[in-house]
Amino acid sequence: METFDWAGFFADGFDLDREAYLFLDYYIECSGDPRIAAAHFCAEQSTAQWRRVGYDEDLRPRFGARVIDLEVLRELPSFSYGLSPAAEGPINACRLRIAHPHGNFGPRLPNLLSAICGEGTFFAPGIPVVKLLDIAFPNSYLSAFEGPQFGVEGLRACLRVYERPILFGVIKPNIGLPPEAFSALGYEGWVGGLDIAKDDEMLADTPWCPLARRAELLGEARRHAEASTGMPKIYLANITDEVDLLIDLHDLAVARGANALLLNALPVGLSGVRLLRKHAEVPLVAHFPLIAALSRLAHFGIHTRVITKLQRLAGFDAIIMPGFGRRMQMTDDEVLSCVRACLEPMGPIKPSLPVPGGSDWAGTLPSLYEKLGTVDFGFVPGRGVFGHPQGPRAGAASIRQAWEAIVSGKGLEEYALGHPELAVALAAFGKRTAQTPVPEAPLTGAVS
Amino acid sequence: METFDWAGFFADGFDLDREAYLFLDYYIECSGDPRIAAAHFCAEQSTAQWRRVGYDEDLRPRFGARVIDLEVLRELPSFSYGLSPAAEGPINACRLRIAHPHGNFGPRLPNLLSAICGEGTFFAPGIPVVKLLDIAFPNSYLSAFEGPQFGVEGLRACLRVYERPILFGVIKPNIGLPPEAFSALGYEGWVGGLDIAKDDEMLADTPWCPLARRAELLGEARRHAEASTGMPKIYLANITDEVDLLIDLHDLAVARGANALLLNALPVGLSGVRLLRKHAEVPLVAHFPLIAALSRLAHFGIHTRVITKLQRLAGFDAIIMPGFGRRMQMTDDEVLSCVRACLEPMGPIKPSLPVPGGSDWAGTLPSLYEKLGTVDFGFVPGRGVFGHPQGPRAGAASIRQAWEAIVSGKGLEEYALGHPELAVALAAFGKRTAQTPVPEAPLTGAVS
Numbered sequence: 001m002e003t004f005d006w007a008g009f010f011a012d013g014f015d016l017d018r019e020a021y022l023f024l025d026y027y028i029e030c031s032g033d034p035r036i037a038a039a040h041f042c043a044e045q046s047t048a049q050w051r052r053v054g055y056d057e058d059l060r061p062r063f064g065a066r067v068i069d070l071e072v073l074r075e076l077p078s079f080s081y082g083l084s085p086a087a088e089g090p091i092n093a094c095r096l097r098i099a100h101p102h103g104n105f106g107p108r109l110p111n112l113l114s115a116i117c118g119e120g121t122f123f124a125p126g127i128p129v130v131k132l133l134d135i136a137f138p139n140s141y142l143s144a145f146e147g148p149q150f151g152v153e154g155l156r157a158c159l160r161v162y163e164r165p166i167l168f169g170v171i172k173p174n175i176g177l178p179p180e181a182f183s184a185l186g187y188e189g190w191v192g193g194l195d196i197a198k199d200d201e202m203l204a205d206t207p208w209c210p211l212a213r214r215a216e217l218l219g220e221a222r223r224h225a226e227a228s229t230g231m232p233k234i235y236l237a238n239i240t241d242e243v244d245l246l247i248d249l250h251d252l253a254v255a256r257g258a259n260a261l262l263l264n265a266l267p268v269g270l271s272g273v274r275l276l277r278k279h280a281e282v283p284l285v286a287h288f289p290l291i292a293a294l295s296r297l298a299h300f301g302i303h304t305r306v307i308t309k310l311q312r313l314a315g316f317d318a319i320i321m322p323g324f325g326r327r328m329q330m331t332d333d334e335v336l337s338c339v340r341a342c343l344e345p346m347g348p349i350k351p352s353l354p355v356p357g358g359s360d361w362a363g364t365l366p367s368l369y370e371k372l373g374t375v376d377f378g379f380v381p382g383r384g385v386f387g388h389p390q391g392p393r394a395g396a397a398s399i400r401q402a403w404e405a406i407v408s409g410k411g412l413e414e415y416a417l418g419h420p421e422l423a424v425a426l427a428a429f430g431k432r433t434a435q436t437p438v439p440e441a442p443l444t445g446a447v448s
Numbered sequence: 449m450e451t452f453d454w455a456g457f458f459a460d461g462f463d464l465d466r467e468a469y470l471f472l473d474y475y476i477e478c479s480g481d482p483r484i485a486a487a488h489f490c491a492e493q494s495t496a497q498w499r500r501v502g503y504d505e506d507l508r509p510r511f512g513a514r515v516i517d518l519e520v521l522r523e524l525p526s527f528s529y530g531l532s533p534a535a536e537g538p539i540n541a542c543r544l545r546i547a548h549p550h551g552n553f554g555p556r557l558p559n560l561l562s563a564i565c566g567e568g569t570f571f572a573p574g575i576p577v578v579k580l581l582d583i584a585f586p587n588s589y590l591s592a593f594e595g596p597q598f599g600v601e602g603l604r605a606c607l608r609v610y611e612r613p614i615l616f617g618v619i620k621p622n623i624g625l626p627p628e629a630f631s632a633l634g635y636e637g638w639v640g641g642l643d644i645a646k647d648d649e650m651l652a653d654t655p656w657c658p659l660a661r662r663a664e665l666l667g668e669a670r671r672h673a674e675a676s677t678g679m680p681k682i683y684l685a686n687i688t689d690e691v692d693l694l695i696d697l698h699d700l701a702v703a704r705g706a707n708a709l710l711l712n713a714l715p716v717g718l719s720g721v722r723l724l725r726k727h728a729e730v731p732l733v734a735h736f737p738l739i740a741a742l743s744r745l746a747h748f749g750i751h752t753r754v755i756t757k758l759q760r761l762a763g764f765d766a767i768i769m770p771g772f773g774r775r776m777q778m779t780d781d782e783v784l785s786c787v788r789a790c791l792e793p794m795g796p797i798k799p800s801l802p803v804p805g806g807s808d809w810a811g812t813l814p815s816l817y818e819k820l821g822t823v824d825f826g827f828v829p830g831r832g833v834f835g836h837p838q839g840p841r842a843g844a845a846s847i848r849q850a851w852e853a854i855v856s857g858k859g860l861e862e863y864a865l866g867h868p869e870l871a872v873a874l875a876a877f878g879k880r881t882a883q884t885p886v887p888e889a890p891l892t893g894a895v896s
Contacts, residue, residue: 046650049620049831052633053839059624081529081745083777104623105652110688110715114649118712118737122744123770123806128777172497175552176507185500201562202494204553240558243691244723264566267558269717275692289566293742293749296570297529301741322571329531329576358571383497391501 006039008058011066013099021099023068023136024116027299028096029079029129032089037126038067038096044120046104063104069097080299083128093299095133107144109270109314117302132302135309142313142347146274150283150317151350152343152376158259158283159195159232164375164407165365166318167195167399168236168355169392170382174200179209183217185392189385190225190233192396192421197222199238200382201264201287201320205249211237212252219257236285238262243272247279254282260317266290266307270314277315285355286316296329304334308341312352318378323356324371325364332371339372355380362402362412362425369406389428390421398425454487456506459514461547469547471516471584472564475747476544477527477577480537485574486515486544492568494552511552517545528747531576541747543581555592557718557762565750580750583757590761590795594722598731598765599798600791600824606707606731607643607680612823612855613813614766614801615643615847616684617840618830622648627657631665633840637833638673638681640844640869645670647686648830649712649735649768653697659685660700667705684733686710691720695727702730708765714738714755718762725763733803734764744777752782756789760800766826771804772819773812780819787820803828810850810860810873817854837876838869846873 030037042065043050050059073093078084105111117132124130148154156162169189171182186197197218205211218235225233237258239249246268250261263273265286277284295304304321311319321338322328328335335356342354354377356368361384368379381399388395401422405415416423478485490513491498498507521541526532553559565580572578596602604610617637619630634645645666653659666683673681685706687697694716698709711721713734725732743752752769759767769786770776776783783804790802802825804816809832816827829847836843849870853863864871 047621047623049622049835050624052621052625052629053835053837059621063624083744103654103656105650106654108652108689110690110712110717110720111650111652113715114688114712114735114737117741118715119649119735119740122740123775123777125775128744173495173500173507174497175495176498176511177500181500201567202553202559204556204559206551206554208551240562241556242558242722243717243719244726264558264562267561267566267717267719269558269691269715269720271691271715272558272717272720274690278692287562287567289562292567292570293565296531296576297745297748300745327571327573329571387497387501389501 004036004039006036008060009039009042009064009066010035011068011099013068016066016068016099019138019140020101020103021138022102022116022141024098024100024132025134026096026098027093027131027133028127029076029091029093029299031091031126034070034072034092034094037124038070038094041096041121041124041127042067042098044124045098045100045115046120048120063101065098065100067096068099069095071095080129081297088126102141107141109274109310113270129299131299132306134303135306137347139347142349145313145349146277146315147313147349148315148317148352149277149280152353155283155317155353159234161195164403165369166353166378167193167396168378168380169194169197169385169396170200170380171197172200172382172386174382175202177209179214179217182209182214183221185386186218186235187221187225188392189396190222191228192385192393193400194233194385194396196234196236196260198236199262201238201240201262201289203238205239205241211239211249212256215253215256215258222257222259234260236260236262240264240268243268243275246272246276250276250280258282260285262287264289265311265314265316270310273311273314273316283317284315285318285320286311287320288322292322292329304330305337305341308338309346312342312346312349316352318353318355320355320357320378320380323358324368325358328358336371339377343374343376351376353378360384361429362398362422363430365399365402366406366412384425384429388421388425390424394421394424397421452484452487454484456508457487457490457512457514458483459516459547461516464514464516464547467586467588468549468551469586470550470564470589472546472548472580473582474544474546475541475579475581476575477524477539477541477747479539479574482518482520482540482542485572486518486542489544489569489572489575490515490546492572493546493548493563494568496568511549513546513548515544516547517543519543528577529745536574550589555589557722557758561718577747579747580754582751583754585795587795590797593761593797594725594763595761595797596763596765596800597725597728600801602798603731603765603801607682609643612851613817614826615641615844616803616826616828617642617645617833617844618648618828619645620648620830620834622830623650625657627662627665630657630662631669633834634666634683635669635673636840637844638670639676640833640841641848642681642833642844644682644684644708646684647710649686649688649710649737651686653687653689659687659697660704663701663704663706670705670707682708684708684710688712688716691716691723694720694724698724698728706730708733710735712737713759713762713764718758721759721762721764731765732763733766733768734759735768736770740770740777752778753785753789756786757794760790760794760797764800766801766803768803768805768826768828771806771808772816773806776806784819787825791822791824799824801826808832809877810846810870811878813847813850814854814860832873832877836869836873838872842869842872845869
């Protein structure tokens with residue numbers, strides 16, 4: 001048997017031109033010699049067959065992905081998750097750092113995805129368990145992308161909101177209301193204190209709630225709310241739809257009164273988002289359907305941090321992401337890592353506003369703020385505003401009051417003494433502790 | 449605690465207007481009463497809050513998703529995959545069949561994905577483990593989609609190939625060759641007997657192998673091969689790229705000589721594919737990066753059968769998919785199910801050619817054909833053609849000879865006696881058995 005030249009897929013990171021490579025961290029479980037497995041992993045990602053039959057050539061020096069660090073974490077009795085290709089030799093869990101030459105494909109999101117989590121990554125022989133943990137880009141690569149147009153500063157400037165989180169509210173009922181009823185709810189939310197009233201990520205351009213009419217009425221309601229509060233407001237319209245319609249839907253919604261647009265990032269496709277980013281006149285906001293299916297398991301799939309970075313690269317000004325709390329099934333570290341991926345320096349790419357969400361209401365704001373340690377985030381209750389027993393105006397007020405309590409250094413219960421909307425929120429949603437999330441569906445209980 | 453009206457999310461399937469609903473099969477693991485969990489699952493997918501505060505209304509009869517079948521499979525000691533939100537009550541594995549009203553969002557792929565595998569699906573309280581197993585569409589929904597333009601019959605007509613599988617070959621080395629060398633390999637493959645010579649799914653429009661020049665040279669080579677063999681040939685060019693470029697790349701590649709186009713379906717986004725389908729003049733072929741990250745685990749994510757159906761709906765004429773053999777980590781049943789998803793009746797939507805791939809060579813053709821039991825499939829070797837020790841012309845010939853052996857009822861070893869290309873393939877790739885797949889990277893062995 002011919003010898004597989006595994007050493008040709010290894011390099012010392014210090015010897016490489018760092019501007020020419022993406023740096024990728026993976027968790028893998030492999031059988032046999034981890035060095036050979038890691039080399040195969042690189043080969044499959046890049047120059048699987050690196051010479052023509054009958055030619056004396058080697059395409060690897062320029063085109064090969066290279067292992068620059070390989071750490072064997074531990075030997076395992078079997079592969080995780082019940083995956084059981086016949087193993088040849090011992091099974092090891094490893095951390096792998098790879099330098100992948102981006103000149104193989106260029107600054108194109110679909111080709112980037114195909115290289116870093118495509119067939120090569122998930123079908124390397126003897127490596128059934130893989131998780132792409134992180135990615136780092138050189139500035140030469142980043143500079144080919146537009147990134148967020150507004151970013152955190154631009155979004156704050158639109159709203160004239162500084163030194164506090166930006167308050168979103170998901171208008172509920174999310175599905176089924178006609179535009180008239182829907183816009184009345186939005187108005188109440190803004191007047192109560194929301195900065196941004198938004199469509200649910202499930203709301204589409206449908207006959208029973210056409211986007212054109214919705215944007216028109218919400219636009220009117222927004223201007224009324226701006227007049228009565230003296231503050232700019234945003235109507236965040238969901239234009240998630242077929243990619244060939246996005247530019248027309250942008251124009252239609254913005255002309256009628258939407259001043260930011262929501263896209264379900266992975267269902268639309270990151271490249272579809274980038275298409276719209278090149279045309280957009282208003283901030284773009286990401287929602288997270290499909291991401292959990294790729295990221296929830298500790299050792300398989302793609303880490304949410306990577307998906308967050310790619311959404312930022314695609315041009316989202318704000319990224320709604322699974323946040324804290326039991327329902328969202330994220331560790332605190334994972335949420336914090338995604339928040340950092342929005343805000344940390346990224347060459348020429350502006351920061352995106354992180355919006356960690358999940359069953360929020362007034363009572364979840366203090367712990368969220370404490371965990372994040374910054375005001376640069378968005379807060380996105382749904383029922384916590386629109387299911388408030390006194391209605392959405394009071395619901396929004398309860399959120400503002402929760403922030404006032406934080407600023408004044410008071411506990412929510414104490415601050416609620418003089419603030420009935422907060423008091424009612426605590427009574428309605430705070431049954432167990434002030435940090436209990438509100439289930440999205442109304443009020444769980446015993447079988448009737 | 450107010451009672452959650454779980455019965456409002458159940459229905460008898462016979463009572464529903466079947467044309468108004470999508471039918472979805474899920475595997476879930478839930479804690480507590482499975483009926484309540486299943487109702488929450490439906491609520492999160494649709495009308496999470498089904499009435500406004502202060503209104504006597506119920507949006508569920510029209511907009512609610514409904515459980516139409518719930519089967520408790522078994523009680524579990526814990527959730528699978530190490531997922532451990534605090535469980536309230538016993539944990540059960542269940543099969544769930546849901547009727548989801550498609551009028552909630554309409555015939556839009558991004559909104560469909562958001563509804564069936566979005567936030568609602570993966571963040572229903574107490575249901576950390578979910579797999580979307582299958583989907584069925586009513587004709588009223590399907591008729592809004594274009595589906596494949598050519599389908600299996602159209603592809604056969606393009607090639608004038610009937611009553612046998614369509615033979616693809618992935619030109620290798622996949623990355624790094626200039627257009628001149630690349631096209632010379634394609635020519636050899638066609639003359640040797642390939643119907644379709646294709647770009648690797650990793651090959652992009654790069655400075656070292658620009659699509660324009662590649663399509664021009666491969667187009668010339670294709671016409672020469674057609675002249676010398678007397679048969680139509682296809683150059684399948686990979687135009688996976690940013691969505692806003694797809695139409696221009698289609699026009700450029702087709703004008704120069706590509707007569708089918710490859711797209712990495714999920715990295716481009718299914719909606720981007722549909723955009724191109726509306727414009728395309730040539731067959732579109734799907735490749736499968738990213739799919740394993742969603743589908744590999746038995747009880748989590750999205751079944752490949754569902755992804756296959758969605759690719760067919762998006763308009764692919766052929767779908768390259770993970771096939772049989774140890775490397776691809778699919779069960780035989782799963783591959784067969786994806787093949788059926790391509791070929792089975794689907795209202796007005798044409799069939800797509802299934803192309804189950806993975807380390808194929810002449811020796812894997814007999815068992816593939818036997819397992820599929822139809823000639824309506826594509827066969828897609830890479831190194832099995834382009835890594836053949838006598839070069840790609842002989843490699844392609846070895847595949848044709850393997851098919852001739854099947855037709856003549858002979859074993860490969862027997863047929864190889866008079867067919868040196870097949871004999872060399874058996875010697876080079878068939879070390880263990882005739883069914884051993886070829887690893888994509890050349891020849892594994894001991895550490896040197």
